[in-house]
Amino acid sequence: MTILEPEAGAWRPVHKFGGSSLADAACFHRVAGIIHNLHQPDALIVVSAPGKTTNRLIELLGLFASGDTAAPEALAGLHAFQRNLIETSLPEAEAAPLLAALNDDIVTIARVLEHSRLDEVQRSFIQSFGEVWSSRLLAQVLRHQGLAADSLDARRFLRVTGTPVRVQEEASRRLLADILARHGQQILVVTGFIAADDDGNTRLLGRNGSDFSATLLAALADSTHTTIWSDVPGVFSADPRRIPEAHLLKRLALPEAAELARLGSPVLHSRTLGPVAASRQQLMLRCSYHPDDGHTRIERKPRREQGARIVTAVDDTVLVEMTISDRYQERVDALTEWLTKRELAPLACKRRPDRKLWQIAYTREQAEQAFLLLRDHQPAGGFEGLQQRDGFSLVALVGKNVTAQAEQCLQFYHALNEQPLEFVQPAKNGLSLVGVVRKTSLDPLLLRLHQSLFSRPRRVGVLLFGRGNIGQAWLRLYKEQKARLEQELNLRLTLYGVFDSRGAMLASQGLEVDQVLNAFEPRSLVWPDWLESLEEHGFDTMVALDCTASDSLVQYYPALVQQHIHLIAANKQAGAASRDVYAGLKQALAEHRVKFLSNATVGAGLPVQSSLHQLRQSGEQIRAISGIFSGSLSWLFQHFDGSRPFSELVQQAWQQGLTEPDPREDLNGQDVKRKLVILAREAGFDLDPEQVQVASLVPEELAALDKAEALEHLHRLDGMLAERLAEAQQQGGVLRHVARFHADSGAASVGLEVVPANHPFVPLRPGDNVFAIETRHYRQNPMVIQGPGAGREVTAAAVQADLWQLLAAL
Ligand code: ASP
Numbered sequence: 001m002t003i004l005e006p007e008a009g010a011w012r013p014v015h016k017f018g019g020s021s022l023a024d025a026a027c028f029h030r031v032a033g034i035i036h037n038l039h040q041p042d043a044l045i046v047v048s049a050p051g052k053t054t055n056r057l058i059e060l061l062g063l064f065a066s067g068d069t070a071a072p073e074a075l076a077g078l079h080a081f082q083r084n085l086i087e088t089s090l091p092e093a094e095a096a097p098l099l100a101a102l103n104d105d106i107v108t109i110a111r112v113l114e115h116s117r118l119d120e121v122q123r124s125f126i127q128s129f130g131e132v133w134s135s136r137l138l139a140q141v142l143r144h145q146g147l148a149a150d151s152l153d154a155r156r157f158l159r160v161t162g163t164p165v166r167v168q169e170e171a172s173r174r175l176l177a178d179i180l181a182r183h184g185q186q187i188l189v190v191t192g193f194i195a196a197d198d199d200g201n202t203r204l205l206g207r208n209g210s211d212f213s214a215t216l217l218a219a220l221a222d223s224t225h226t227t228i229w230s231d232v233p234g235v236f237s238a239d240p241r242r243i244p245e246a247h248l249l250k251r252l253a254l255p256e257a258a259e260l261a262r263l264g265s266p267v268l269h270s271r272t273l274g275p276v277a278a279s280r281q282q283l284m285l286r287c288s289y290h291p292d293d294g295h296t297r298i299e300r301k302p303r304r305e306q307g308a309r310i311v312t313a314v315d316d317t318v319l320v321e322m323t324i325s326d327r328y329q330e331r332v333d334a335l336t337e338w339l340t341k342r343e344l345a346p347l348a349c350k351r352r353p354d355r356k357l358w359q360i361a362y363t364r365e366q367a368e369q370a371f372l373l374l375r376d377h378q379p380a381g382g383f384e385g386l387q388q389r390d391g392f393s394l395v396a397l398v399g400k401n402v403t404a405q406a407e408q409c410l411q412f413y414h415a416l417n418e419q420p421l422e423f424v425q426p427a428k429n430g431l432s433l434v435g436v437v438r439k440t441s442l443d444p445l446l447l448r449l450h451q452s453l454f455s456r457p458r459r460v461g462v463l464l465f466g467r468g469n470i471g472q473a474w475l476r477l478y479k480e481q482k483a484r485l486e487q488e489l490n491l492r493l494t495l496y497g498v499f500d501s502r503g504a505m506l507a508s509q510g511l512e513v514d515q516v517l518n519a520f521e522p523r524s525l526v527w528p529d530w531l532e533s534l535e536e537h538g539f540d541t542m543v544a545l546d547c548t549a550s551d552s553l554v555q556y557y558p559a560l561v562q563q564h565i566h567l568i569a570a571n572k573q574a575g576a577a578s579r580d581v582y583a584g585l586k587q588a589l590a591e592h593r594v595k596f597l598s599n600a601t602v603g604a605g606l607p608v609q610s611s612l613h614q615l616r617q618s619g620e621q622i623r624a625i626s627g628i629f630s631g632s633l634s635w636l637f638q639h640f641d642g643s644r645p646f647s648e649l650v651q652q653a654w655q656q657g658l659t660e661p662d663p664r665e666d667l668n669g670q671d672v673k674r675k676l677v678i679l680a681r682e683a684g685f686d687l688d689p690e691q692v693q694v695a696s697l698v699p700e701e702l703a704a705l706d707k708a709e710a711l712e713h714l715h716r717l718d719g720m721l722a723e724r725l726a727e728a729q730q731q732g733g734v735l736r737h738v739a740r741f742h743a744d745s746g747a748a749s750v751g752l753e754v755v756p757a758n759h760p761f762v763p764l765r766p767g768d769n770v771f772a773i774e775t776r777h778y779r780q781n782p783m784v785i786q787g788p789g790a791g792r793e794v795t796a797a798a799v800q801a802d803l804w805q806l807l808a809a810l
């Protein structure tokens, strides 16, 4: 294809959306949203038929051909599906003209199907409607969103000839240029898959041909950028549905991509890359469902590194075999060329001149076509004994010069040797090493190959916020546990940055724990700039630990989430934030698939949140949560028996560091309220902090004082508490500071209660927390979790456990 000189800058970008990206109204709107966000008013959008429409059309042809009585019903079903798609995608008035056009199309289809035998042109004509419907509908949805858009039937410019079809470039280019000139600042939604010959007959580009349409259109329009949007973000090191640890390849060289496509990859189709190689377009693969999930860029410049990058497989492989008695080499070469010309280049082939045998491997679909062609070619082709043998699978490594990598080849042979092997074939161009084995379950083999070739440790960057009690305790724990974590989870951990209120120390090579603990020299930084610079951090995964109590850091959580940074918090501010803030955070987390763990916020190291999770996962319904959630209040009421005034106990607890620096923070119940909100949310309920009834122990006149004065006037607590104690004693009960949440009524409260002396909240060690969880099955006898619920070591341990759990789940 000739390359035109670019006039200026980028040329109409091309985006292609496949059938799975256009499966229903929600999909059409998602795609329209993507196009909207592109801000490319002259984009060329190529579409496939909605969902499985092409398959349905082909089925329809089959039913009519065989005179099946279900045929009219199939046509009605197709009509209903498209009608519903239009009606659910657009408001009535805008849907009307599309529905009318659809009606006409259905009438036309029915009329064509009346013919007793359809020729190829008629069959193609029927199959073309899927793409026509897609382009019409998407253009209208775009207009509905206020964009200037129109649909364009590719038969108006894409001229082809011959079988299999060849593109008439000059004619097509001229026709297209004409159309584009007339639609300057307009988005054009172009039908994929279809073209026309000189007589205006519909011709198809082959199954899954829309990707080819897209790169072809880009080449004809001299576009600089082509993006193919589908339901996967690109090319992985192996099929991620089979090998969960497969990683996305951000870049793939064109020859590697072509080899992968040749080997039957469903992500890249062979013909797609032809126009890419022959033009200046940059090809990119992305996912329409999760545009944030990364992409694969197909690069023109060759890679420096060599070796395998992808393990690929064709589960159902068929061998076509024949015997060639004379001029073996010559005939094999001629046949290979003959098949390639007919777009049936073999996936792999084995020459066995000693047995006069030639074996060629195909996907089942190709094998059937090749077999029929070869059968007709039999006397002229110089071979005999043509046969098809099925029951094989193909496994291959793809990568530049993989055939020259002794170590990788050895690993491949080793793994395959354990299988009933038919043959191994290194590609002449060095780009692949193919093995054909008797059909088995391939997954273990693929997993083994993938592991031995690619399992490099995942690089994890850690950011620590806060160098107070908990932060420091965590740093010591991290130092102690790092090697074990790295080994067991196959990771490389790097302490990338540590922050305190003055600023941060950052090092991409990693900070030493001792330095952070003993020689911390932070420099101040500007948050927005720093966040932006983080985008290039180079780790596979980044995790931020919030060991502060600050609510200003929480404001940056959404920004961190947007950068795909996972969050672990000992800080309660986010988990107990107001309903709107919390819902916003949750949504951002789901959108960017980022995890947020906060097991340290309630009960320190006690497995409270994780137990709630497990209960929910087991299908349990949580009905109530109650308990003593504050270590300081637990300690105070465990000791408060009337022998000493309450204020004296508060003094003592304060001196021993058992309370917050200002003990009123414990006594006013606010901290317990936050924990209750966190637990209720963890249990699946939408509780807002405003809904919790908190009975503060701090009388107003004490609350109004500043901290120093308040400590002098703690005796103001005594009157009310003495009264409450007397009351309790009279009832034969005990005073406890209790938090309660009831799922049915939604009632939530925090405050002093009189509980019977034999209640599970009574026999505690001073300072213990206790949590009682009632569910459908733990009803009469709730699940009780009890133990020390505060302290820097246990809290830091909870942070560390979260880190482990988070990394293990990735
Ligand atoms: N709709 C056509 C097919 O299903 C073309 C495509 O989807 O790429 O084969």
Ligand code: MG
Pocket: 018, 019, 020, 048, 208
């Ligand atoms: Mg498709």
